[in-house]
Amino acid sequence: MKNDNHNHEGSHPSNIEHIRHSLAHLLATATLSLYPDTLVTIGPAVENGFYYDMDFTTPLTEKDLESLNKRMKEILREWKKAASKSEEKGFVCKKVSGDEAKALFQNNPYKLELIEEIIAKGEEITLYVSGDGSPYPFTDLCRGGHIDDVSQIDENSFKLARIAGAYWRGDEKNKMLTRVYGLAFNTKEELQEYEYMLEEAKKRDHKKLGKELGLFTFSELVGPGLPLWSPKGTRIREALNDYVMELRARYGYQKVSIPHITKKDLYEKSGHWEKYKDDLFKIETRENHLYAMKPMNCPHHTQIFDSEMRSYRDMPQRYCETTAVYRDEQSGELSGLSRILCITQDDAHVFCRVNQINEEVEHVWNIIMEFYSTFGFSNITPRLSRRDPETPEKYLGEAKNWDLAENTLKEVIESHTKEWIDGPGEAAFYGPKIDFMAKDALGRKHQVATIQLDFVQPSRFELFCINEKGEKESVVMLHVAIMGSIERFLSVIIEHFAGAFPLWMSPVQLRIVPIGERQLQFADEVYKKAKALGIRVDLDSSNDSFGKRVRNAKTEKVPVVAVIGDKEMESNQLTLEGRSEKIGVFNVDEALDMILTNSRNKSLHI
């Protein structure tokens, strides 16, 4: 059965799961037909496809995948042929005794290990036979979950993708097996769509684009994981940060500023020293004091809160600061902007009373939704990470505060959406939180923001305000980063936009390209006019040919190019070109005014 509905996967997840699992059996069958000495082990369905871990006598290489893929399709045809002549259309289940199973797999120690385990647990042993009646019958030890009718599998909707090493049962003490991955979807079109997405993701790779667009660089002298931001990259960082700050200012957030180091005393008091000391960059001063570079900002911010007596009238105090934190990561784990040593967090901490949590979370919710929708992220789904109701003793702080806080978070979520994920047992020991997941332009999911409640630090630092009765009242702390870190967010949106940033955040918004020397003076006047207006503009007067200069502007993904020839010069006009099409011919002032107006509109994706 061919299925043309591209969204099938979403509506019938179990069917595609069954196809993928069935294909794992088919892969094992094909492998054994080409490499009979292979020991097959385990082959589950996974996201986007399936795999099978196998022990080959001679190593399999990527080059071998094509013939293996071809053999899978041949065998599938034979299985379909046999099924068409039989009452059994799919996989036939056989319950067997332990001894029968062991006899069948006597030469496969992996399967024998699995069988012993099933026996030990007292569970039923089931075998699944596929291709019965075909030249390629295959029997596997399996719990089931296959397609009812092999004819439902479209041979063009799957493909072997790659090979990886994998330890038997994930344990590095065991033998390294060969894992063969396949992609599988309901239809050929879905497969193609997914492959296009992979291809596109490779092209959009932020490490590659970051270099091509001249946004950041790494220096061997400075070290890995420490990006240096060029003027262009810095402009984007600033545009993003200004936007976050603009949204926050609406809700009374105020900027503060702290140093990047501290005596270890601060972290002993906060509890971070004990938990994270191995992950900190540590400094021994000339006077032999032990300092650390900050891996987070909250303990420093508590000291600002604590520097004055706070009345209930001063609450909440909302501090925000975009500042670098440092973590001593292993160099092997560093990658592009996704994993670095110097992380610029757009951090904020709200110190508030328990009865203010609702309103504060509501504010953050609004900021997050507005921010992410501006970038065109769809399907923002919240998850409530709360206590495990079975083990209340694992959590610090008073139960009544936890109840209140969890209920408050839940109320805020439910007032906005019915689509949320419940996460019992996923709270941190110091408080519940809401995590947000968003899908980018390629449909990839990213965890994008978190609102975290914290009872523990306020208690360790004894933070309080004086309430209406003149009594000390313990306060609560909210940890909130909107982007998380500028670097991680940039790594996501460079790929999301494929480097073609919206006008408002483009490092160069307008490039002026005169056709030749003759228009240079006029071009320079236009350049100065644009600059004076605050447009991020540059002028390409290099020796390259006109065509080359226009192509360069496209390669650099400049959103608007103003071409100036004699005609434009004489009529005081500009011919504007967008990234992919001509925008039009406009009077100079009109053109600049239009660019300026559009550059202030963040909802425009041009």
Next chain:
Amino acid sequence: MKNDNHNHEGSHPSNIEHIRHSLAHLLATATLSLYPDTLVTIGPAVENGFYYDMDFTTPLTEKDLESLNKRMKEILREWKKAASKSEEKGFVCKKVSGDEAKALFQNNPYKLELIEEIIAKGEEITLYVSGDGSPYPFTDLCRGGHIDDVSQIDENSFKLARIAGAYWRGDEKNKMLTRVYGLAFNTKEELQEYEYMLEEAKKRDHKKLGKELGLFTFSELVGPGLPLWSPKGTRIREALNDYVMELRARYGYQKVSIPHITKKDLYEKSGHWEKYKDDLFKIETRENHLYAMKPMNCPHHTQIFDSEMRSYRDMPQRYCETTAVYRDEQSGELSGLSRILCITQDDAHVFCRVNQINEEVEHVWNIIMEFYSTFGFSNITPRLSRRDPETPEKYLGEAKNWDLAENTLKEVIESHTKEWIDGPGEAAFYGPKIDFMAKDALGRKHQVATIQLDFVQPSRFELFCINEKGEKESVVMLHVAIMGSIERFLSVIIEHFAGAFPLWMSPVQLRIVPIGERQLQFADEVYKKAKALGIRVDLDSSNDSFGKRVRNAKTEKVPVVAVIGDKEMESNQLTLEGRSEKIGVFNVDEALDMILTNSRNKSLHI
């Protein structure tokens, strides 16, 4: 002779020097008359007064200064009386042999040591006798430089000020002597003016005001020398920094962004490791690499310049960045914001061709002059620090570049002012520079900005551009900080403005004070209106009395207070008060518009 010209000191520096030196002799005379066992040593004139270092048999305390001061005046009267009866009006010089001198000072080992030295150098030994014919004659070993006529000294124009310890001849291996300081001017009025300035400086102390105004705090947990900036302090920092950036943007400076750490490799290449490694905060990573926190930004910035091939058309590259640098200072040397561990530099580096130095320096000159005159700093005097012509071998780089660079700096200076200081031999080994000195509101001089040329780093990092001929051409680097550091600049201007910052940089520009509960709603509407306009506004609705709330606003030096009573509420008006006087009654929109307009005018000091 009474002198009413307050500027006398400036026009006749030698006369006041002579008075001060004469007063040192008078101090020694008075001391010996009260404490005859004292051994007097050396007593010179200094800025604003004089001192005498003496070896007391019983310790002198601050309390003893009053009687000593009184005795000085009594003796001065006696000296004047004796002078009026004699032909000798002042200090009489006597040339003596070494033996005579030694006989005279046989009981004073300090004077004997000085005499031996004079003899060893083969110089003349001179004694100066004062008060001859009075009951208090005094003879001192001295080179001269006294007032011609003791009657010229006004007994009300000097005053003993304080006591300090001082090692004999400044050597800590020697005995600690007691240094008695006196203030001395031409007139009583000048003395009073100076004392007022000292008193005012104490009141304006930035550590005291910073706390009172809630700008920054220190935490024992974080450590000394590491200020934490409150929302108010951060607003001032940002206003200052935005201003510097606004001035720089006019000249094509672009922001960049670097991490705060680096592998030591960067500093080995730059040469900083060898010179400054003891002053760096060093980090050993989990993988045992040696990193350092950056004590300056130039080496990092070279790596951004070096990340792309630069054509002469790309030059100059002007990078600016306001970022924290860290230096491992001794904790005993830390003081307020003047000496800290975390220094926020408003740093910039211009990479340019030698023939572009003139224009670039001119730009910086303009920025510095505009910036400092905005704050009302007067008498900005440049100093050209250049090579010592006698030791050209001490300096790195080609002589012709040095000639060109020094001449260029001199040309720029002379095109602006004839009043500049020549500093031969004061260049750094890597290039010449211009230092700027400015006087604050109390007449105190501060070194405020520097333009530094650097041939060495571009050469060590092999930085070049491709010139018109297609050849590699070495570039030059300019180091420029306008404020130097935000902290140091703030320590200066907090005192310069006595915390009463101009409107444009005030952390709170407008405070709304309703007389009572009844006006609260109206006050809140005004507050929201002001906030929406971008005015930094707050509303004092606390329980304090109306009078107390107005006083609080004055103590916090809020530039504009809007008082709201029934009358204002009914007529939709605000009564505006400045820091010292009433501004007037205005319609709400008119008032807010006026505040907004004035807050954008940096030349207004209200």
